[in-house]
Amino acid sequence: MKGKFIVIEGIDGCGKTTQIEELSKWLPNSGLLEKESRLITTREPGGSLLGKKLRRLILDNNENNKPSSLAELLLYSADRAEHISKIISPALKNNDWVISDRFCDSTLAYQGYGRNINLEIIKNIQSIVCQGEYPDLTFFLEISPEESILRRKNEVPDRIESEGIKFLQKVNEGFKIIAKEKNWKVISASQNIKTISNQI
Numbered sequence: 001m002k003g004k005f006i007v008i009e010g011i012d013g014c015g016k017t018t019q020i021e022e023l024s025k026w027l028p029n030s031g032l033l034e035k036e037s038r039l040i041t042t043r044e045p046g047g048s049l050l051g052k053k054l055r056r057l058i059l060d061n062n063e064n065n066k067p068s069s070l071a072e073l074l075l076y077s078a079d080r081a082e083h084i085s086k087i088i089s090p091a092l093k094n095n096d097w098v099i100s101d102r103f104c105d106s107t108l109a110y111q112g113y114g115r116n117i118n119l120e121i122i123k124n125i126q127s128i129v130c131q132g133e134y135p136d137l138t139f140f141l142e143i144s145p146e147e148s149i150l151r152r153k154n155e156v157p158d159r160i161e162s163e164g165i166k167f168l169q170k171v172n173e174g175f176k177i178i179a180k181e182k183n184w185k186v187i188s189a190s191q192n193i194k195t196i197s198n199q200i
C-alpha cells in the first residue's frame with residue numbers, strides 16, 4: 001500500500017504553516033492512517049538536506065545573488081527533484097503519509113504566472129522532476145494579495161516576498177486558475193484558524 005500525499009498551496013502569509021501544524025495534530029488520531037503509518041510534514045523549498053542549502057540560495061535577498069528567472073525556475077526544480085527522491089517517494093512507498101507546504105504548482109504560479117515563463121516549458125520540466133508523484137489532495141488557502149502584504153508587514157521579507165503587490169496579484173490569479181483546472185479544495189484563509197482547520 002502507498003501512503004497519501006497532501007499539499008497545501010497559497011500565496012505568502014495565507015497561513016499554510018499554521019494549518020499544517022493543526023492538520024498534523026489531528027490526522028494521526030483521525031483513524032485515517034494505518035497503525036504502522038507515520039505522518040511526515042515537509043516543505044518546498046527546503047525539504048531535503050540539499051534543499052535546505054538551496055533554500056538559502058534561492059531566497060537570499062542580496063541583490064548581487066539574484067538569479068535570472070530561468071535559473072530560479074531550475075533551482076526550485078532541483079530542490080523538488082531532490083525532495084521527491086530523498087523524502088517524498090521513500091515515505092509514500094513505506095505507506096507513510098506526507099503533507100507538503102507547497103509543491104509543483106507553486107512553480108507554475110510563481111515562475112509561470114508571476115515571472116511570465118512559458119507555462120508549457122514549466123509543465124514539461126515538472127513532469128520530469130515529479131517522477132510520477134502527484135498529490136492525492138491539494139488545499140488552496142485563498143487570501144487577497146492586499147491581505148498577504150498586511151499580514152507580513154512586521155516581518156523581514158525574503159527575496160520572493162519582496163517582489164511587491166503586482167507580482168503577487170499575478171501569482172494569485174495563477175493559483176486561482178490552477179485551482180479550478182485541478183479541482184483543488186479552495187478555502188478562504190481570511191477566516192479564523194479554527195474554522196479553517198475544521199474545514200480542512
Ligand code: TMP
Nearest residue numbers: 012044045076102106107110111160161
Ligand atoms: P515559503 O515562504 O512558503 O516557504 O516559500 C518560499 C518562497 O518561495 C515563497 O515566496 C514562494 C516561493 N516559491 C516559488 O517562487 N516557486 C516555487 O516553486 C516554490 C516551491 C516556492
